[in-house]
Amino acid sequence: MEKTCTNVWENCLQIIKDNIPTQSFKTWFEPIIPLRLEESVLTIQVPSLFFYEWLEEHYVGLLRKTVKKHLGDKGRLEYNIVVEKSSSQKPFTTNLPSSGNGAEGKNQSIPMPIALNKDIKNPFVIPGLKKLQVDPQLNPNYTFENFIEGDCNRLARSAGYAVGAKPGGTSFNPLMIYGGVGLGKTHLAQAIGNEVKKTMPDKLVIYVSCEKFCQQFVDSLKNNTINDFVNFYQAMDIIIMDDVHNFAGKDKTQDIFFHIFNHLHQSGKQLILTSDKPPKDLAGLEERLLSRFKWGLSADLSVPDMETRMAILKKKMYQDGIELPNDVIEYVANNIDNNVRELEGAMVSLLAQSTLNKKEIDLALAKQMLKNFIKNTSKEISMEYIQKLVCEYFEVPIEMVKSKTRKREIVQARQISMYLSKSHTKTSLKSIGAFFGGRDHSTVIYACQTVEDLIDTDKKFKAYVHDIQKKLKMS
Structure with missing residues (x-):
């Protein structure tokens, strides 16, 4: 060919x-x-x-x-x-x-486009000041340094960092950050704004929730100040808008934001948006607005894996000047896996109970105090427990599963452990491979495929796997 x-x-x-x-x-x-x-x-x-x-x-x-x-x-x-x-x-x-x-x-030179006219008349300019002064409405604690990186957010964080270094100058415009509740969308979006204000203080940055934007628009209609409203937002260098899914059903507000979006994008200004869903799944929004949301990059934030959850807890403790036993940190991270907000809330609750009762925090206290949190979460089975169960079932030493030996019974136990870790935990393939003796993700993929093939073709092997899965459900 x-x-x-x-x-x-x-x-x-x-x-x-x-x-x-x-x-x-x-x-x-x-x-x-x-x-x-x-x-x-x-x-x-x-x-x-x-x-x-x-x-x-x-x-x-x-x-x-x-x-x-x-x-x-x-x-x-x-x-x-x-x-x-x-x-x-x-x-x-x-x-x-x-x-x-x-x-x-x-190092090669590249022709650059002609800059658009930046001279915008703005009714909010304070008399006597040459430039528009704007409170960016940013939380100073929301920074990249405080945002723990993991497989669950690496793409979004990398893109956000690139935008913070060069707002309006990357292909990530708009940058849409989406994900469930409490996963750090607002933190990451505001971290970009804080980074820009730190390195480029003259840039006009504004953070606004979609709900607040809609209310401001309604107020401007009532007060006959719609031109002032539009001119203000068109004067910004960077707009960070939270929860754009709240535009659903608000046709007039969508229309005004559509024109603001076009003006800023064509002027090389940066837009950062957050949502609970990717653009393709947003309902109640006009197609022309959705198409613009898809122009740049849509990056998701997913539930953090075990390693990232532990890193988040350790970072928070370091910031608060607190030390906790590693088994307590591991217990909390292993059992609270819904979102970062709930994870930090559980730790705050634990620290408060310890202070009020004047008790030192140990594993027993953590288990007792966090019953209410854990009861409402789906408990994640750890890779350690899966490995222990599989090794006991096949009567092989735990340390051998992580070794380089190619003995048939050891390889079988290792592959089943990897398969069950992928099925029963939210751990990434890379982390599973690292846990089972420093192997790469392709080894994990091969192991999972091998187990699935044997389940389909070998009745005895299928019975082994089903027996272990029953034990996992009973744990």
Whole structure:
């Protein structure tokens, strides 16, 4: 079959997909468009300079090996970069050859678009002051330093940090952060605003909840000050709007925000939005507004895994100057897994009870005090417990499961332990692999597939797994 840019790139993507997390693949590789293949040079189009720099910094080794695998030792990759995405002008592009270490392309000059007129008359300017003064409405405690990174939020945090360093200058505009209650959407969104105010104090930043924005709009209609309202928000450099799902059913408010959004986006200003659902699942919003929410990056915050929950608790204790036994921290993190807010609330409750009763916090006190929290949560079975149960069932030493031995009975116990850890915990594949002897995520995927195949084809093996699962449910 004749090689084309499309099939070569698709073959490359198959390898890349197996070597990086799914969310990272969707964010950094799905938007890439293969353009042409000339001799051994594959040209791909990426959405922005920031996008190119991220690929060269984080994935250059993987890209180089993948391209050479399909195009030979002379295989090279060139980038076609869309510098500016705006409805008022055609995008600029430039070819940047991958240097292998990402250094060559970054130094080449790129034509930049003409800046839009920033001169906006604003009725809120205070007499006697040259510039508009705005209280950004930010909580100073919401910073990147206080936001613990984990597999559950790494993409959103990385994108947020990039936006904070270069607001309006990345392809993440708007940046939509979505997820369930208490997972840190407001914290991360405001952390971006605080970072901008720290490094670029002249930038006009405003944080506003969607509910408050809607109320302000209603008030401006009553007071006949709608122009003042629109001009104020159009004067901002960065708007951080919380809970945009509350726009549902408010057609007039959606219409006014649509025009504010367009003005800011075309002026190179930054919009940061939060929601409880991704744009595609938001109901009651006009299609034209939803389409704009999809222009940039939608990044989710999921429930933190065990390691991240423990890190959150340790960070909070450090900030409060408190020390707790490690078994207490592990107990709380293992049993409170709904969201970060509930996790911190459980710790606050535990500390309050300890202070009031003048008792030292130990595991027994933690179990007693947190009954109300734990009763309302679905208890997560730990990997330690799964490993212990499997080893007891097959009568193999626990330490052997983490070893490099290839003995059949040990490999079987290890693979079943990995399979059950994936099925019964919210731990990432990477963390499961690390727990079972420092293996990578591909080993975990292989183990799970092997167990599933044996369950389908081996009745005796299927009975083993079902017996262990029954014991897990009874625990």
